[in-house]
Amino acid sequence: MNTTRALGALAAVGVTALALAGCVAKSDVAASDTLTVDSSDAGCEVSAAAATSGTLAFDVTNSGSQVTEFYLLAEDGLRIIGEVENIAPGASRSLTLVAQPGEYFTLCKPGMIGEGVGRAGFSVSGDKIAATGDDAGQKQQAVDLYAAFVKDQVEQLAPAVETFVAAYESGDDAAAKEQFPQVRAFYERIEPVAESLGDLDPRIDFREVDAVADGIDWTGFHRIEKDLWVPAEDALNADDETPAWQDWAPSTPEERAAFGDQLIADVQELNDYVHSDDFQTALDEQGIAGISNGAVGLLDEVATGKISGEEDWWSGTDLWDFAANVEGSKMAFSLVQDFATAKGDEGEALADEIAQGYADLETALAQHGSLADGFVNYSELTEADKREFTDLINALAEPLSQLTSTILE
Template structure:
């Protein structure tokens, strides 16, 4: 199972953020100013672990046998500050960023899938760099970074799903159960992307009641979930009907079919987010699309996770809940500076949203974490659920104003 990158706290852009990121021709950066990076199939060596704030150039050489990527990650290990991809074996590319003081990580990803290799701490010292540039340049920056975040999540999702599906198909239910919440977290952080692709999200993530209501074949995570957590005879579906009505555990052949279908559907998602169409769609939507994504992910929490209706059989809804919140906060962090730049009202709105995320994360932390697991949904008391609902509502109200604010 692919390991989860721990999230300590997604930092706001203003705290330890990127001002500008992009790939430039090697000739545009003086060789004496560049940090040398050597990527192999198992290592990621950077010539220094510290630098002064301002423009940084990472001259990345691929000495491995696979196409590789290089990342500069924020302190949380989740947000991508800058990345350069598609570095062919024997080739070199340069990543140039303007980095603020703070703690970061460097990472290479041979094969462009999985968690990557050689993750190491990187410290930027000195004074904060004052941001420059108009909204157009900052808009492109936000779009590029969100695209990089989505691709990174799907690049981790695909191999994790393959491992999960292999356990399920082989009848190793204990391994598949253990993997289920962690694998889903990669998907839940970026679910609105798949949701916009025709029937891809229904194939991957529909609940039984939704598939039946729309006359669809029920496939994906939740079809597998019901096999792994076999319902008791007296159990009810999410729609209140007897759980065993017109249902029986999958045969070995059916398990192979369900597992292979999930892999195929996630591969389709992978192909899409690495396509020009995806980049064009994000560019067309701009910061409004990113802002709306932050709102949409919080809506996902409110409409399914808090009620326990999402992971009806496993009771792992809080893992989905936490991943939705992480993805929402990530999207917000990329447009936060736009809100702040709109004056006193924008600054006040950003502060309210910051506080809302902090309060919600603190409440979630009392029930567990994505790294170590959460309590089951059925272990939550009514008071626990009321607290979470109140905190979601408290965050949703200012967040609903975000898109209009960032558009000025």
């Protein structure tokens, strides 16, 4: 699986570097050179690879056979700066935004699933453009960009899970083991969305001890994980009390097929939801507070599971989950960062403190690997390493907990 875009090295983010699609005057759009995009089944041809800062308009024509999407991505390849979706074959749609100086990528996604095609660099030169538009419009834009980010991650998760499950069900455990932490990264970046959907997250991501405690059938990633990393006969579960083989045995081929098919179905249900009106309505109702709280929630995921090594108990791939949670949390923060800095000196200081906290966490993670190249097994961390991570998480969690109240003042 090509993980270049979604599993790239962690990069610094700042919403001031984004191309913000605020409210722009029609005269500005008319004065800009329109860029054309040809989205085909195999390519994404943009008429130019560079532009001057200011209002940009991309006219996207779908010459392919599938419904498609067009994206402008930030330099880290993860954050979505602008996107236009649901472009039917033969149809055209436009994306208009205000582009700040910087390096970006363009990308099309035929079928609206997977990693997309025709990824290419796109440079914007010139002076920084002052943000325009009313506060309500900019807040809605932040919500829309977060929705686009979530949809993109789940669109990549769905086919990645199918490939992973195919390896698992066929008994190609070596391939499945290699894919396991990479596939989970898509999910870990947006996990609070799935957690809001009742029993969907438990079906996809519950650990055995959690399923037993809640009295539900144990399925999903971690049920498959235990099959792939069969524990020793004297091993204990994550509660450090229950024998690993108590009420458990490696799955038969038929059971593997059932567990794999269930995971595919559950992820498809998640994909259907994030593309529904219900999802957009839920985000709209939560507003920027929902984005901010999502940043906090993802950091809590790190603090309550990943840092202890209890999440991926059998595989030891917790640092992949850790890094992906941090990426998702930082992405959400980047979308509301300007609303904090707009609150004056205190808000600006808070935003700077949070940004530094993310940078410190990324630096510490980089000492042990990356999402692109892989991390060391969690068992290789020393107690000093774990204490460092705990201290860094706590240092970030304190100012991050003040973010929502600050931006809503």
